[in-house]
Amino acid sequence: MTEHVSKELDPHEDLEHQGEAKVMKAFAISREKNVAAGCVVSTGEMIVNSNAIVVRNGETICKGKISQLRKFKEEVKKVKKGSECGISISNVTVASSPSSPVGISPSGMVEFEEGDVIKHYKVVETQRKVGEARRTVLSVVDTA
Numbered sequence: 001m002t003e004h005v006s007k008e009l010d011p012h013e014d015l016e017h018q019g020e021a022k023v024m025k026a027f028a029i030s031r032e033k034n035v036a037a038g039c040v041v042s043t044g045e046m047i048v049n050s051n052a053i054v055v056r057n058g059e060t061i062c063k064g065k066i067s068q069l070r071k072f073k074e075e076v077k078k079v080k081k082g083s084e085c086g087i088s089i090s091n092v093t094v095a096s097s098p099s100s101p102v103g104i105s106p107s108g109m110v111e112f113e114e115g116d117v118i119k120h121y122k123v124v125e126t127q128r129k130v131g132e133a134r135r136t137v138l139s140v141v142d143t144a
Helices: 002-008
Strands: 012-029 034-047 051-056 059-071 074-076 078-080 084-094 117-126
Touching: 012 084, 034 059, 034 117, 059 078
Parallel strands: none
Antiparallel strands: 012 034, 012 117, 034 078, 034 084, 051 059, 051 117, 059 074, 059 084
């Protein structure tokens, strides 16, 4: 009986850390009205079209999708640990009441600040069991 009821529950959505990059400099790309971050990938890798959160002063300020990655002037799909790159994040959702103001460009992209951290993650679903409490989605990744 318990197994049958467990199958009817919504699954947990856990976030699996995939990589992290530190923003060294923020750039405005005026002709496209986009904003990019000059970064160094410190762990894992960054992958275009993947989920990301932006952490500022130890607090998650927003989440979105990595819309563009560049190495030098070339657009790439993936950047690994130790490499410098340019990152743009679109489809931005601002975290509820961040203590630091979050700028969003006219094209809907994050306006980065030096020192921000971009964390790339993927969503992993696991089946819940009867009696398990729901977990908050960002708690797994939200470690500055």
